[in-house]
Amino acid sequence: MAKAGPRVRAVDPRSRVLEGAWHGDRTVFEFASVEAARDCYGSADYHEAMRQRLPTP
Template sequence: MPKGYVIMTEAIRDEAGMAAYGKASAASMAEAGARVRVVDPSPHVLEGEWHGDRTVVVEFASVEAARAWYESAGYQEARPLRQAAAVTNAVIVAGFEPPARTTGQEDSR
């Protein structure tokens, strides 16, 4: 089962409000087994336009675990703090798992 990732781009309007959100959301993230993988205030944009001034990537055991965290009562209490402090785009995506090689496959090179 592939891992699930929550990716948020944030246009922060209130740094203190975002700090309060971080504290308020920490317990729900720990409970969900989440691991923050990226917090980047200045991603290098290769093409197109990128929203916000910070990008955050949070890893979960699965897409279902990410969705359960996002919909959890603990996170729903913290979410309004983020919404008041930043304009955010958020998605849940599935990680990539390459197909398993079957035993006996020969290298075609």
């Protein structure tokens, strides 16, 4: 993620649900553009990180 240059906009491991259901920890990133976000998502580095954090079937 660092190579893509996003800024962390929101993170709190002790979040408090104000309404609705919570599905776990979330972090919000801000990218310089939609294209930068798409480039990050399509990168080999991101897919390797995703492979490591998601359970395998």
